Amino acid sequence: MIGQVTTSRNIVRYDGQNFIKQEDEMAIEYPLTIMLDGTEFATMVCTPSELEELVVGFLASEGIIRVYEDIQSMHIDEQKGFAYVDLVNKHSMQKDFHSKRFIGSCCGKGRQFYFYNDVKTAKTIMTKLTITPKECQELMKQMQESSSHFQQTGGVHNAALCTTEGIVIARTDIGRHNALDKIFGYCIINRISLKDKIIVFSGRISSEVLLKAAKIGTGIILSKSAPTNLALDMADELGITAVGFIRGNGFNVYTHPQRIAGI
Template sequence: MDEQITSTRKIIAFEKGERIEKEDVIVTEFPLTIVLNGHEFATMVCTPTYLNEMVIGFLASEGVIRFYDRDITSITIDENKGFAYVETSSQITPSISNQTKRFIGSCCGKSRQSFYFQNDVKTAKTSMSKQTITYQQCIQLMKELQSSSRTFQATGGVHNAAICTPDTIIQARTDIGRHNALDKLYGHCLKHRINVQDKILVFSGRISSEILLKAAKIGVGILLSKSAPTELALQAAEELNITTVGFIRGDRLNVYTHPDRIIL
């Protein structure tokens, strides 16, 4: 396993009433500050893999860029100092009307809400996807996602996300932050010009309204999760024509919105 992603720590465990000294595998947290056209824009707490893709996906989801090759002239990642330097073709200067620097934690609470709903109108897409998937394929994709993540199996401390066809995973990404994992996928698709309209997004975490909007920004029409959705997320999914499937566990699942894309 990549030492950059995990570390080991001696711990005390109690199992069946017995005290045991052993080593545990711990996932790594890494702060990365994005410097956009010479101005500090955001600091993200993430898993230090695929940082280039994560920065691209994050800037696209925030409406800063639309295309990788057209809008970004350079990206330089300094992992030693924890900085990502981005230059864009149009000299965008981050707004400092609210605060001089935005911090994005890896937690699932309100740490990212200052970003959402500001640019969603112009960046969230109503899905035109005609793609369908069978109930059995939903089950299989979720099993494949979870079994393929060695970091999750070793630590239990990361989220997994993958862009897929109905039959297989095309690309998967892992991160301590739910949004980061999706940004890495988004960045990968933009960088490699992958058409996502006919693809499926498979995700390990809860479907919140923010996650649903992120899926809409990526451009998929089907979102699969092993966890629960929120009511606000489902309202957005109805409006954006996105099929949401949750609680994919074992051989069962729940279809919440636009069920016509899920077939037997």
């Protein structure tokens, strides 16, 4: 299954009247353990694609690295599910960081904002970028249409880094936080400027998702789903415009509405 992001399985489907044997496509769930300077750091359950981006983005969001050059070497053993990372400045498991953790793909398993390294890495966003209602709707439509894996399985989250004109990069993963880490990693590896960028997201805006956007450095996050109260408290504090329920012709603006043209 290495290199695949979906697989098929024989199932029995009931259509309301009859049972039908057929083949169904589903998302692959893959554990990846990061070994940091020879020590087990974290195990993520993810979609097995763009693994280098995922590792780089995750380490950046955890405050372990700031730029790609902080990594001395990286080797990913896809067969065994290990990423071996050595840093230029060797990392020790200090008390202000986490010890070994298991980070699942399920909802409700995210980290909290009040970990010390989250406070260190989350940015207050000062961008003056604005977006029109039509652009919000068009970017959501583009992201949804770009994900063949979601259309095949219905079992993944989609995220895209965009300008007001369109998608720069889109990523898919069974873990919503993983999709954002892949985008973060891509930006770090390719030195992508983030000052004029927007995050478009398929899932709900949880506190973890909002925090990821702050760490990436984007000031606008658009979602087709709902936010949580803690996410909106963070968005208020960190200067992020959160827009949810982008469906059909409407949407809700929850925080910092000055970035939505016409308000």
